[in-house]
Amino acid sequence: MFDFQINSDECIKCGKCIPSCTIHFANPDEVTSPRGFIALLGEYQQGNLELDREVKNIFESCFLCTNCVDVCPKSLPTDTLIENIRSEIAEKYGIAWFKRLFFFLLRNRTIMDIFFKFGYMFQSCGVKIKENINSITLPIIKRTVPSLSKKSFLNSYPEFIDNGSDRTVAIFIGCLANYNYTNIGKSLLAILRSIDYNVFLAKEQLCCGAPAYFTGDFATVDYLSKRNIEYFETFIDKVEAILIPEATCSGMVRVDYSHYFHNQPEWRERIEKLSDKIFLATEWLYRQEKLHRLLEERGKIFDEVVTYHDPCHARKMQGVYREPRELIQKSYKFREMENPNQCCGFGGVTIQSEKYHLAKVVGDSKAEMVRETNSDIVSAECSACRVQITDSLERNGVNTIFRHPVELIADALFK
Ligand code: SF4
Ligand code: SF4
Numbered sequence: 001m002f003d004f005q006i007n008s009d010e011c012i013k014c015g016k017c018i019p020s021c022t023i024h025f026a027n028p029d030e031v032t033s034p035r036g037f038i039a040l041l042g043e044y045q046q047g048n049l050e051l052d053r054e055v056k057n058i059f060e061s062c063f064l065c066t067n068c069v070d071v072c073p074k075s076l077p078t079d080t081l082i083e084n085i086r087s088e089i090a091e092k093y094g095i096a097w098f099k100r101l102f103f104f105l106l107r108n109r110t111i112m113d114i115f116f117k118f119g120y121m122f123q124s125c126g127v128k129i130k131e132n133i134n135s136i137t138l139p140i141i142k143r144t145v146p147s148l149s150k151k152s153f154l155n156s157y158p159e160f161i162d163n164g165s166d167r168t169v170a171i172f173i174g175c176l177a178n179y180n181y182t183n184i185g186k187s188l189l190a191i192l193r194s195i196d197y198n199v200f201l202a203k204e205q206l207c208c209g210a211p212a213y214f215t216g217d218f219a220t221v222d223y224l225s226k227r228n229i230e231y232f233e234t235f236i237d238k239v240e241a242i243l244i245p246e247a248t249c250s251g252m253v254r255v256d257y258s259h260y261f262h263n264q265p266e267w268r269e270r271i272e273k274l275s276d277k278i279f280l281a282t283e284w285l286y287r288q289e290k291l292h293r294l295l296e297e298r299g300k301i302f303d304e305v306v307t308y309h310d311p312c313h314a315r316k317m318q319g320v321y322r323e324p325r326e327l328i329q330k331s332y333k334f335r336e337m338e339n340p341n342q343c344c345g346f347g348g349v350t351i352q353s354e355k356y357h358l359a360k361v362v363g364d365s366k367a368e369m370v371r372e373t374n375s376d377i378v379s380a381e382c383s384a385c386r387v388q389i390t391d392s393l394e395r396n397g398v399n400t401i402f403r404h405p406v407e408l409i410a411d412a413l414f415k
Pocket of ligand 2: 021022023024033034037061062063065066069078079
């Protein structure tokens with residue numbers, strides 16, 4: 001069992017974590033707050049609390065946004081504690097069939113490719129595609145989800161893209177950008193060509209494992225993380241960096257793999273050895289002088305106003321927030337929203353499928369913030385945020401469109 005007690009004993013009950021807690025915002029109750037979660041976990045470890053369905057429901061309501069970790073004076077890792085209790089919950093209650101199917105697909109890239117291809121063919125039969133926001137509304141669950149692309153990003157290009165350079169970077173694309181938002185990868189390839197980098201497409205990459213980690217399916221996390229680490233080791237010496245244009249995926253690989261391997265030191269050491277070369281895409285692009293030069297040469301070319309939402313796994317987990325803003329501001333007008341660091345309310349598979357009412361409360365607040373900026377475009381380096389923000393804007397009648405920062409940069413260079 002993970003040692004919950006040590007963290008519970010450390011908590012000084014100061015309550016600094018509560019004002020920024022996403023679930024406490026949606027459900028203002030002490031039990032659904034970081035301090036409340038930690039107290040319950042201490043009671044559980046002492047044998048005073050049973051993991052019954054009510055307690056399960058409480059622990060499954062955390063959005064894993066890490067706001068609490070960011071502000072806690074004792075640096076208590078509430079997100080890691082929740083992920084570990086969810087693993088115990090999954091062992092006791094099992095995992096819903098549709099999540100097991102989803103995680104099975106994440107483990108099997110070839111079957112996933114076929115499944116998504118069929119999904120593309122049939123998606124127009126029962127759903128309405130909204131072309132302007134690249135999404136569809138499923139009548140059964142009544143929420144907006146991204147539409148599928150005809151061909152995945154990884155299957156659209158050769159494994160090695162030779163741009164005539166002696167420098168190469170690899171791309172880890174993430175599942176949503178691979179199957180749904182394929183223009184992100186296309187834009188990243190175009191930017192890399194313009195700054196003279198070859199690209200290794202790392203076609204044998206598997207899902208980072210974040211959806212399974214947040215749901216407590218540790219067997220899937222173990223499989224995916226180890227296969228990815230072994231694969232990265234085969235090419236890491238041949239590339240300058242592995243770029244991940246997705247905050248959740250890069251946060252998972254760079255930070256959460258280490259948390260997950262807390263009791264597997266050999267694997268922890270292996271991922272930490274690789275981590276120096278793994279970057280969120282804008283973080284690495286920001287370091288490229290040639291990109292700055294090219295953007296400056298083009299000047300402020302767009303009248304559109306952009307606002308930027310900070311994905312939890314970018315700013316709080318990896319400290320990346322300045323880089324996308326500065327790159328965007330070279331070509332667009334920019335306006336900050338009131339609280340860009342407030343979680344969008346995506347929250348993971350369980351929140352989206354079983355607790356969507358909570359996601360809606362948080363999403364409505366984010367949509368209002370975007371509306372108040374009167375911006376044309378809202379951007380965030382995370383496709384999970386994109387799913388949630390697009391859905392929230394749509395529900396609240398806000399006309400702002402969503403663009404990934406890499407798409408904005410590519411437009412600035414080539415439009
Ligand atoms: S901020 Fe940290 S120490 Fe203070 S109540 Fe929250 S979890 Fe406990
Ligand atoms: S991770 Fe987010 S939602 Fe969960 S307890 Fe911490 S602040 Fe609240």
